[in-house]
Amino acid sequence: MSIPFAHVIGDPIAQSKSPLIHSFWLEKLGISGRYKSRHVEADALRDYLSKYRDDGSWIGCNVTMPHKQSIIAEIDALDPVAEKLGAVNTVVRHENGVLKGFNTDASGFLEPLLPMLETEHLFRMARIIGTGGAARAVIATLADRGFTLVVAGRNPSKARALLDELAPRGEHHAIDIAHFAEPTDFPFDDRDRCFDLVVNASPLGMEGNPPLAFDWSHAPPGGIAYDIVTNPIETPFLKAAREGGHETINGFAMLIGQAAAAFEKFFGAPPPREHDQELQELLLK
Known part of the structure; x- marks a missing residue:
């Protein structure tokens, strides 16, 4: 009997x-199964899916940049969440080679926040840095949880378009990312029973990219810093937040959370999350 296998595809992928x-x-x-990476360039995406669609041992693939949106045109069906977000990070092969796309980024991002969101808040605000594929999941997820959003990007009109598409209800704001780089003396009001979140959903701070210029005077005391970057896991953004007395959530939270949802779809069993600490130690090596 052949061993089931899945891939993660992207460009780059190493x-x-x-x-x-x-x-x-x-x-x-x-579990008898295999999971490996495959380097797939944009012009080879259709060929990759054609090669494996009829392979009964291939159970699907995870999808990373830059294919999360372009792969939609190459598959047969979309889960409602993926359809809403307009982005796919998990493709599952069903019977007769039917390919269905899912988005587990949204649930993975939300996972570490769920215990905090069990509390009723008078007001929830999130400052989101980035307007790319990852930001789509963050914007839609937080809007659904009652957050007022401020989305910052190099192109504010793109930020506005994302808000209009993914969070059409609510008084949300789109601004230039440079707004957060300089200190502010804004007098924050009483934040009792309020929940403030700052999310870096951009590649800034990732190995090989410039750091995110964010001055923590733009967030009230008690605001939480959440960085989805995983390399390095301790970004300058998180370090500055911690030094300012803010609670932090690193990129392993979303990485492991989204992978857990995909793993169950691929292999039919929930992953053993009781080993998360051991897994994180491995990821740091």
Whole structure:
């Protein structure tokens, strides 16, 4: 009997930690399966899917940049969340080679926030840096949870378009990313029973990219810093937040959360999350 296998595809792909995560869970559960990375350029995406669509051992793939939106035209069906977000990060092969797209980024991003959001708040605000594919999941997810959003990008009109598409209800704001770089003396009001979040959903701070210029005077005391960057895991953004007394959430939270949802779709079993600490230590090596 052939061994089921899945891939993570992207361009570039060498930096992906998904093979380590899925292989760790497969070993812990004693499941016979394989998960590897495949470098797939944009003009080879259709050929990749054609090659594996009829392979009964191939159970699907995770999708990273730059294919999360372009792959939609190449598959057969979309989960409602993926359809709403206009982005796919998980493709599952069903019977007869039917390919269905899902988005687990949204649930993965939200996972570490759920315990905090069980509390009723008078007001929730999120400052979101970035207007790319990852930001789409963050914007839609937080809007659904009652947040007022401020989305910052190099192109404010793109930020506005994302808000109009993904969060059409509510008094949300689009601004230039440079707004957050300089200190402010804004007098924040009483934040009792308020929830403030600052999310870096951009590549800024990632290895090989410039750091995110964010002055923490733009966030009230008690605001939480959430950075989806995973390389390095301790970004200058998070370091500055911690030094300012803010609670932080690093990129492993979303990385592991979105992978967990994909793993269950691929291999039919929930991953052993009781080993998360051991997994994070492996990811740091």
